[in-house]
Amino acid sequence: MRRILCSLAVVLTPILAWAGVDRPPVTFNKDVLPILQRNCQGCHRPGEAAPMPLLTYQDARPWIKAIRDAVLQQRMPPWFADSQHGKFANDRSLSQAEIDTLVAWVDGGAREGDAADLPPPREFVKGWNIGRPDLVFEMPREFHVPDSGTIQYQYVVIPTGFTGDRWVQMAEIRPGNRALVHHVMVYLREPGSKWLHWAKPGEPFEVRSLRDGSRRFDLLVGFVPGSVPQMLKPGQAKLIKAGSDLVFELHYTANGKAGTDRTRMGLIFAKEPPVEQVSTIWAKNRVFVIPAGAPNHRVDAERTLDHDVTLLALLPHMHLRGKSVQYRAVYPTGESQILLDVPRYSVNWQLSYYLKEPLLLPKGTRIECTGYFDNSANNPNNPNSAVAVRYGKQSQDEMMVCLMDVTSRRRDESGASIQKGDGEVLQRPSPEPPD
Ligand code: HEC
Structure with a gap:
């Protein structure tokens, strides 16, 4: 018996060494949490798009198998551009080293590790991904979404009240009810435009088509499933001319359960004219x-x-x-x-x-x-x-x-x-x- 164990050890030792077992074990606190903070928590925190938070060990532990599969199959983090064409500033794909670390952590028993290794929690502004907005526009009233049927696009005109030109560097639309909001577009209507001139500010309405010949507008920002906020670099910005109106376009999809929505849009202005x-x-x-x-x-x-x-x-x-x-x-x-x-x-x-x-x-x-x-x-x-x-x-x-x-x-x-x-x-x- 001892002979067998000995020869097993002879065989196993190099394999284990090769597998990295003699390296310090991968732990959540030291190795994994920094990766989750950088690459996952933007969505995996309360109030955001992902179904479960990944802020702590307790959050992540029940999901280890799913995390392993998702990163190995490159389903998470979501990123779809073929890396052969173009380089993108918001490329969220994990490096091979990061994937290896997450997989090794799961395969090694998903250890928590030493509390002394914990990085400080990543700071988020609650409810926003662009940071704290300088200004928030909100639909004046809730919109009631029925439980079934096709809902025509809803439009709401919201005057900005801006007395001077404003330059928008970042903009984020926050659906009030993610389960019912399919997409939102916010258009800009310049002062003097005849476009939708009959619409009463603050009152939702429907139109067959936005093409009425007298249009004069630009797209400020949109929200679609999985979309990212508009985050421009310093020196770049979108212009909202003094006296412009916002035209919210809201597309709701009924999902069997009626509900209400009150969507908001947050803006961060350029610190200086771009x-x-x-x-x-x-x-x-x-x-x-x-x-x-x-x-x-x-x-x-x-x-x-x-x-x-x-x-x-x-x-x-x-x-x-x-x-x-x-x-x-x-x-x-x-x-x-x-x-x-x-x-x-x-x-x-x-x-x-x-x-x-x-x-x-x-x-x-x-x-x-x-x-x-x-x-x-x-x-x-x-x-x-x-x-x-x-x-x-x-x-x-x-x-x-x-x-x-x-x-x-x-x-x-x-x-x-x-x-x-x-x-x-x-x-x-x-x-x-x-x-
Ligand atoms: C841009 C937002 C976003 C980021 C970044 C993101 N996730 Fe997700 N994640 C989601 C959403 C939304 C879902 C649920 C819908 C789905 O599965 O596509 C999800 C689902 C999951 C699931 C469960 C379903 C599955 O696919 O197995 C796991 C596990 C997961 N994410 C892990 C991660 C990890 C690990 C990271 C970082 C390395 C990450 N996610 C980054 C948004 C995100």
Whole structure:
């Protein structure tokens, strides 16, 4: 018997050493918590999108198997850009070392470790991810969402009351009721605009279409499932002109249980006037038809830039049948470049991809956006594979909208930095709203 044990030890010792058993064991307090603080707690804390908090050992312990699987399969943290194309400032994917640490922790028995190793808790501003807002706008009243049926988009005009121009560096929409709010867009209506002029401030209303010819608006910020707030760098900001109104667009989806919502939007203003004005533009296709049952149907959208812009961020938007999406820039020279490739698109994770290095796109550049849709019964999200699908607003309809945050240099008072006219283009009403 002893002989057997001895030879087992001879065999096992190198294996255990190879497996790192002679290294100090991986513990929650020392090794794991810093990773969770950096990469997970933004969502895994009370009041945020994730179903359970991961703030403490007690929080994480029941989830160890799920954590192991989620990080190994790279489902968590949610990040969908193919790393071969583009570098993104908000890339949340874990490094291999971080994945290895989490897996080794679980496999090694998920030890808690020494209390002396605990890092200080990460500080969050309760209820916000942008930090404490300078100003919060809230729907004046609750909206009652019925338990069933299709709910038309609701609009509410909220005057800003701003007496001077304000520059917004960060903006975050907080749905009052995450279970019922599908998406929210906040548009800006400039003073003097006739757009929706008949609407009574503070009163929700419905419209067939936002395209009424007299529109003059820009998108300030949106909330869609899995989205990230607008977080611009110092020196970049969106302009809210004095006297502008906010137009909230709210899309509710009934889920069997009636409820109420009162959505808010928080703003953080630029500390000084920015040099670059940020606007959101898009390439969009509204005329496609995805045949019933089609498993891999291609839809293209494109937009040619009529002046130089600097690209900051990309946000692809498709609905339940969206499968993959790719943005390309085709330069006036004929050269082209893949800006973003999302091989597995998920309607639940409509992320903004903030470029690590802003990219200059000269006038004449064509932005091409290609999406593939799965309208077959194999798509678990597909509500009905027996029908052809077209562009439309409701979740059972489809969309192919490729949004982009861009800057153009702000005209300084002397007009020196940019030729007259150039800066104007982004101020002009966009051809149509994204939704
Ligand atoms: C951007 C927000 C966000 C971040 C960051 C995030 N999660 Fe999640 N997580 C969610 C949401 C929302 C769900 C529930 C929906 C789902 O599973 O997709 C979830 C579900 C989970 C689940 C349970 C379901 C599953 O997929 O197994 C685990 C485990 C998990 N997350 C672990 C992590 C870990 C570990 C990290 C960090 C390394 C992390 N998450 C980072 C939002 C996030």
